Amino acid sequence: MSAAARPIAGSSVRAVAWRRRSARRALTFYAFLSPWLVGFALLTALPLAVALLMSFTDYDGFNLDRVGFVGLENYTRALADPDAQHALQRTLILMVTVVPIGVGVQLALALLLDQRLRFSGLLRTIFYLPHVIPVVGGAWVWKLFTDPNGGLLNAIIGIFSPDTYIRWLVEYPTVVLSVFVIWAAAGGGMVIFLAGLQGIPTEYREAAMIDGASPWQVTRFVTLPLLSPVIFFQVVVGVIATLQILQQPILLTPGITGISPGTVPPRDNYVFVGHAYNAIFVNHLFGYGAALLWILFALVLLLTLVLFRTSGRWVFYGVQQ
């Protein structure tokens, strides 16, 4: 072996060893990541892709052997479907009602519990409890609460106005639904806001108070701007969750004890995913239902993008973007 060749050979051996180590590290990385990746691929990506393909067919859930390609027909039908339009309108109304009020309630609860209160642990538990109650149980609680015959709400109103008989789920279905959704989500959002509040250095607030700021000014000009990334996150999550709402309106339908095809919520609570559910499980239009859900996905994506685009104006990250 020549002297000149020796360094080259040595370099080659090092490179091979380097590549092996690199491959081993990459393998380890993917091995750790694989449970999530497999879950994502099989339970999210694959169903999404299948649903997209399905939306271009006349698949009815049973005719896989003779399914036909229909192009964009399901999408054009969705755009002309008056029920889909009504359902979308009601869903958007629900969203613009529930998201701001819901985030406000969550924030208010978090600000309240961020104070040094007696029994704050107990209060946190009480406020968080609705978040861990299954949606079916929560709906039953609200059905009992709003029951016209002997429900707590009418009983309370009856103290001031005897002979009150309000059929809440008939006369104010969207109000009850909104309150139910806000109530159920309040605890979860409150915990996230509390974590955000506790991440704000106390020095900022103390400095503001030393400068003579009132508690309201501290909250308005120090706490809220520093909390704005959390608010933004909660708004985005709230918008997505509200647009995807399905079980709550069905479960709050009078006389119904579970989710089943044929359950018809009050017209004001007829939401978009509920319409897709009907298309699939009542009318067996799996292709059309998939198209409706992809339209919803596009809407969710669009609204999320809009929120991200506008976030630069009101979300303060504390670092230059």
Place this chain on the structure above:
Amino acid sequence: MSADTKPSLNAPHGQLRTTRRRLLAGAGAVAAAAAVAPLAVACQQQPTSKKSGPAKVVVMTDSHEFGDDDRKLLQDTTKIEIELVEADLTRLYAMYAAGNPPDIFRVQAAGIPQYISRRMLKDLQPYFANSKVLKIDDLAPANNFYKSDGKKVGTGDLYGMVKDWSPDFTLYAYKKPFAEAGVTVPSDSQPLTYDELAALAKKVNKKQGGKRTYWGFVHSNNDQWIDRTAMNMLAEKNQSLYSADFSKLVIAANPETLKVVRYLFDLAKDDVHQNPLDPSPNWMGADFNEGQIAILQYGFWYSAMAESDKTKGNVVFLPAPTWSGVRRDPTMTATGWVISSQTKDPDAAWAVFEQYMGGKPAQDRAKSGWGVPGLKSMYPLMPQETPFQKQVQKVLQAELKQSEFTLAFNPYIGEETFATSWKKHLEPALKGSISFDKFVANIEADINTAIADGKRIAGNN
């Protein structure tokens, strides 16, 4: 740690550092491998007509009707393992969509034509022809709902069987509201007309301060079966909700149909029947048990529970009302079992089916009084001990003579399609947001679209 001790930062580009591109490529490879692996395994499987190993049959039914004792009894009798799946239409459709339907599943009459038209059910005629337990001559008339010649339900091969059944248009009267209203309880031997029934319902209907005391007349299982009620009324005049070939729902253009729909609409509008503006939080059977319904239209099977602590001794079973004087009192549910055309072990599925329908479980059901048996030879087993049971049997025996009629359900739509549309448009119609004519037009539009979809899919056969 200094920057130069971090290997990822100092590694040559593309070798050690995990870049976004490498991450995505790797993730894609893992995902693709995960997705392809089961397909590859599936592709290697040989198609077999029968599963190897011990027989196992998946039964989707109501656990209230088919409990653990029934399952064990059938397992011991047939030596076949039975897996019970709770009856749920959504789940059934999902299982079919996934290519893995239950071997046996519970159905009701309104769904059968559609299942047959979509070739979802196994033709059981050869099995019935050879069975020593289930003899074709012994089948009760309600089993005609499970017959099809490929075009029409009611004649042809058998695709299933009722577990039990009832003439479903009979009435239960709760005496107390009648006494309070000073009205005589109708005769149990002379059927009412539907017009007499509506007039009576208004008399015994009672609200106080907006609160409900008694519903006058409740029917159609919270409107879930509203089309079945309408179809039976129309059948008295040889009319139907649909055109002869089931290609259209015809209400506005058929005065007879319009009259029936108007009648049912008016019961809701007059607030004598549960409706979206004055709904009940419960199932109508529970409301009757609570003494909140004066007249309830329900089948014979309900007699097993009509007498609650509250209503005991105050319930009278009445014959089905008539729309035009031509009495018909068939079943509208014909609840029973069918076997999936995709079952991998039809013999095992039949063995379980046969024992459930003709063996000890069937005898036990007949003795319980929860329905008329699916086999005529078991009719005498129905209970006749208490005064109420005796009164019920007296009326039932007369009704059985009116029950040999099959309602012709539309094969192109699902069993919930009409009721869903009805309930959807009833609320705005009762609120006055839309007129009755618009209510009818909306239902026609919904159902005719659904029929067109169903026809197109069936046309692909």
